Amino acid sequence: MLPEFLNDRSDARSRSTATDFKPWLVMGAVGVSLALNLGLAVRLGLSGGSEPVPAPVVAVEPAAPEAAPAINVIGDDTTVANAATPPDQVPPLPAPLGAAATAGSHVYHGVVQSSISATFTGVTDTSAAALSAVYTRLFAWDLDMRRDLHRGDLVSVLFEQPVGQEPLVLAARFTSQAGSPSEHVYSAYRWQAPGDRFPSYWAPDGTEVPKRLVAGPLEEYEQVTSLLKDRPTHAGMDFKTPIGTPVQAPRAGVVTRINWNQPSNGGCVELRFQDGVLAKFLHLNESLVKEGQSVAAGTVFAKTGNTGHSTGAHLHYQLERAGRVVDPIEYHGTLRRQLQPDVMARFASETKSLEAQLIGQVAQR
Ligand SMILES: [Zn+2]
Known part of the structure; x- marks a missing residue:
């Protein structure tokens, strides 16, 4: 089940470049991170880390087509390194936030010693491999978890484990x-922006964590589950999205x-763009053209x-x-959306309890 790229191919490289492990350095790093986290908590006006997850948005409504945009778009042509999920083995769509009966949320913290998958081996509330894959996919737009890891990097994740x-x-x-002068913190909170059909992940500054294709085939989708670069045997990009999502000509x-x-x-359509590029759209439910x-x-x-050969609703x-x-x-090319100041x-406000839970559990360790 573990995607190929998550195998420990990064081990040799990180071992050869990492300095000797210094526990006191890690403890210092944890301290610095804690201070940063607590600083953020103070800025957010938190009183503690014990708040429950808020009742999340359950209703899934189509975006109002002409509504005033809640989100800015910033162009970005940075290429992408990695994401998880093998070709067309798309995991089932999770139920809308809050709708699924779950055993509650769990927090996991890890300190990188070698590979990202090894960092998750202490997970007890879910499959370590699955959590590692989801975490890696979430940050893949900014971080190549094979190339960008350093010993002592800190991993924190708040998650639920819906059954199946x-x-x-x-x-x-x-x-x-x-703890080093080069410290850089990447954070992502799951949140449904006004007008969006699906929750996404947003950084504290209101930047969307996953990038999007400029003029891509789907206006809305839940997430990208596979990038071209993930595996040499997979020739496309997969978008997890419910059956019946409209596909538009890019x-x-x-x-x-x-x-x-x-x-x-399965159902499929091939288009030849005016520049000669052929575009294939696979696993369709319905074609509207001849x-x-x-x-x-x-x-x-x-x-x-x-x-066709597909294990979950998605577009290839x-x-x-x-x-x-x-x-x-x-x-x-890609773009990155940005929340407007008024939202x-x-x-x-709606993500501060997520932050509190992430921090609170850190403080107890
Ligand atoms: Zn695919």
Whole structure:
């Protein structure tokens, strides 16, 4: 079940570059991190770490199309390193926040000694491999967990374990080079922004943690579960999204094929963009176009599904130029959304108990 990239291939490298392990350094690092966390808690006006998770948003409403945007968009062409989930083995969609009966939330903290997967071996409330994979996928937009780890880095995660599903991360933090002048803290809180159909993950400054394709095939989706670079055998990018999500043409083009190789692809559509790039959309529930038909950019031409060789509702999006696979991240470029100032207070208010739980458990250790 463990995705290939999470195997301990990073061990040799980190062992050769890390200095000797110094426990006092780690303790100091924990202290510094604690101080930082407590400082943040004070800024957020927290009184302690014992607050329960707030009753989360349950209703899933479609975004109001013409509503005033709650979110800014910042262009960003940074490429992506890694994410989890093997090809088309998409985990089931978690129930909407708060709707699932769970045994409550759990907190895990780890200090990096070698690989990220080894850092999670102490997890008792869920599968260590699964939590490591979800955590790695969450921060993959900024961190390559094979390349960017240092001994003594700190890992913190607040999560639920819905029955039969992968762990649901509510809050997570990665402290790189803790206690050193180069310390950098990455934080992510699960939160549903106004107008969004799904919760996402946001940094304390209101920046969305996962990046998005510029003019991608889906207006809304739950999350990217597989990137092209994850595995050489997987030629596309996977978006986990409920069956029936509208798929739009990222560029103007012509429909070149429909429903070929259905045992594997399921319902599928191939478009040839005007620049000659072929775009394949697999595992569809419904196609709304015919072969030879021209589609304008932005035209909804299909609905997502879970057909063919697919273990969960998602869209597989694949690009090829002259027979060679192209990374959608590079072809499209990426952007990062930013919460507007007028929703920041609500964001901070609604995520402060997540922060408190993450911190509170640190303080007890
Ligand atoms: Zn795929």
